[in-house]
Amino acid sequence: MSFATNMRRCVVAVLAAGAVLAASVPSASADVSQPDWCPVVEGRRVECGTLTVPLVRADPSQGSTRIAYALVRRTGTGRPAAGTVVPVPGGPGEPAIGQVDLFAQQTAALRADHDLLLIDPRGVGRSETIECGLPDDLYLLSRERYVAEIGKCGRALGARARGYTSAESADDIDAVRARLGVDRVDLYGVSYGTYLSTVYAHRHPDRVRRIVLSGAYPLASDPLGRSSARAVPDILGRLCARSGTCRGGEAVADLRTLAARLRKDPIRFTARFAGRSRTVAMDERMLALLHYYVAGSGGTPAAWSELPAAVGEAARGKPAALVAMTRQTVEMTGTLPPEARSSRAQSVAVLCNDYPVVWDRRSAVPARRASFQRALRRADGTFGPFSTRGWTAAVADSADACLRWPRETPRAPRYGAAPDLPVLVLSGDLDTNTTLDQGRRAAAQFPDATFVKVPNAGHVPTGEKSGCAARLAADFIRTGELRGTACLSRIPALPVRPVR
Missing domain, CATH: 3.40.50.1820 (Alpha/Beta hydrolase fold, catalytic domain)
Structure with missing residues (x-):
């Protein structure tokens, strides 16, 4: 999606x-x-x-x-x-x-x-x-601010x-x-x-x-994106078996190791965004984002050619290739043409009006948050190599993205x-x-x-x-x-x- x-x-x-x-x-x-x-x-x-x-x-x-x-x-x-x-x-x-x-x-x-x-x-x-x-750097914000900005968008509309x-x-x-x-x-x-x-x-x-x-x-569809998280190990296995240049089990183990490390100790680096230098945290959320949205994109998904090796090297203490991939992602995000930036309001309106959520859309924010936390607890351990929050914090179009969307919008049919x-x-x-x-x-x-x-x-x-x-x-x-x-x-x- x-x-x-x-x-x-x-x-x-x-x-x-x-x-x-x-x-x-x-x-x-x-x-x-x-x-x-x-x-x-x-x-x-x-x-x-x-x-x-x-x-x-x-x-x-x-x-x-x-x-x-x-x-x-x-x-x-x-x-x-x-x-x-x-x-x-x-x-x-x-x-x-x-x-x-x-x-x-x-x-x-x-x-x-x-x-x-x-x-x-x-x-x-x-x-x-x-x-x-919506701010230009919406997708680089913390999860809390990201959710808040989407709520503000709904109120503005x-x-x-x-x-x-x-x-x-x-x-x-x-x-x-x-x-x-x-x-x-x-x-x-x-x-x-x-x-x-x-x-x-x-x-x-x-x-x-x-x-x-x-x-x-x-x-x-699943609001927590579990199908995508579980697909990552399977895809790594296919990539390695077909290329002969890696081992699927080892690639998955490297990813699991690195996700756990970044959860506690993110790698910080600088990148140019919209003409300015800013500090970016390469944490588990960013690692999940690379595997969820970037790796498999495009009919011929070229990023898969680089990502397993970059993760393996980072797991061994050499993060340069992974940082370079992430920096390129951030910097190209900051140079999107106006037509790409201008349709985000329609994007979030459709997803918040239509996509499944784990709470009652008529409920207030505290009740929604409580429902979301219960859903996370029930789902714990079902996100492949990633932690529950590490993965769901990277899910841009569901999870808790619409937690603060106004209640007055129509029910999804x-x-x-x-x-x-x-x-x-x-x-x-x-x-x-x-x-x-x-x-x-x-x-x-x-x-x-x-x-x-x-x-x-x-x-x-x-x-x-x-x-x-x-x-x-x-x-x-x-x-x-x-x-x-x-x-x-x-x-x-x-x-x-x-x-x-």
């Missing part, structure tokens, strides 16, 4: 992907009737527009908001479209229109006869970005916060679909987009033809059985963010779902470099079946640096 422009877009893409979202660039040859933000896709006509919808559909007095979309037409315009693919971006907080090049590339096999409909979620990108005063839910965003997608006269869509959800796609399928089942979920997690639609779920077997276990549970929500484990891939496996997973996804959208999976066995193993 990735939430971009918060920890996942601020930190996750840093080492593994190293790329900035593609910008929508207007062209001098663009149709003058188009808005100036309308993207240009070589060889394809793009039609852009906006649609005004209620901010809270159940309460029209809250006013309205504007939803932006870009419809990228198929190249074979002489025939009717075989389908309309709707990429549902991650985050929450990522735009779709700003990633047009990425989504066009991943659906290139469909470009001749499928249209591509990109919709910026409300509060993000061209769909009226919102702000709530006030009644408007009720409008930023997955249910409202799903209804926005359907409103654009109806405006354009599209009968049914093919949903292509990535990361948080797998959650939103599932919500859309529940709310508008008759308007969905097929669904692809890449880097998926179920609606009823409960959904029954999912509709009987063709669904393909792809999970990378090196992903600690949305794990194999979470992917299987996401698939189990649907009566007609196919689950595929993508070897040597991380979060959002349709982004892995060989292109195999993206081809499988495109073929499924075209045919409704999974065929030609032999390419999975040819995805190369990651090289893993040995401990020096």
Whole structure:
């Protein structure tokens, strides 16, 4: 469950992907009737527009908001479209229109006869970005201050916060679909987009033809992130077995040793953040963060090539490589482009309105805190190599993140059985963010779902470099079946640096 422009877009893409979202660039040859933000896709006509919808559909007095979309037409315009693919971006907080090049590339096999409909979620990108005063260094704050800042964000948004839910965003997608006269869509959800796609399928089942979920997690996910913590030893075992340059059991033991040491004696170093020097503590929380969000990110998760050796060396008293990784993460977090920083308000609003919590949302902060502490005690010892608090303090989008979120926001809706639609779920077997276990549970929500484990891939496996997973996804959208999976066995193993 990735939430971009918060920890996942601020930190996750840093080492593994190293790329900035593609910008929508207007062209001098663009149709003058188009808005100036309308993207240009070589060889394809793009039609852009906006649609005004209620901010809270159940309460029209809250006013309205504007939803932006870009419809990228198929190249074979002489025939009717075989389908309309709707990429549902991650985050929450990522735009779709700003990633047009990425989504066009991943659906290139469909470009001749499928249209591509990109919709910026409300509060993000061209769909009226919102702000709530979150500080630039939010993800470097202590856990207590982090929780406090999210609470302040909720109070700053006030009644408007009720409008930023997955249910409202799903209804926005359907409103654009109806405006354009599209009968049914093919949903292509990535990361948080797998959650939103599932919500859309529940709310508008008759308007969905097929669904692809890449880097998926179920609606009823664990607020404490235990699946991700338990996945770390398994992934270290796979990395070492495939590379031959390390031993899985030894790598796990090194991680356990280092986590215990950093719990008591953090390593302090300086890093440049937003042009200023600041002291950073490499503690167990930071170590967990590297393994939760950074290591497995990107379809081809390059950070796994370095992290086991860096941990092993630090466990032996040589922390230079691990400090360098952490410093790079911190410094790149401080240089995020404005569009990445500006969507954090929508991110925290969605996660605090929608994601499962271990307390009654109607209760006051002291009662919430007591419920959270009881949940931690019950969960003790179930976080793999990490301590209970060391891991949960790194969980950016759940655990106690929303402890101080206002009580006046809407209750998260409960959904029954999912509709009987063709669904393909792809999970990378090196992903600690949305794990194999979470992917299987996401698939189990649907009566007609196919689950595929993508070897040597991380979060959002349709982004892995060989292109195999993206081809499988495109073929499924075209045919409704999974065929030609032999390419999975040819995805190369990651090289893993040995401990020096």
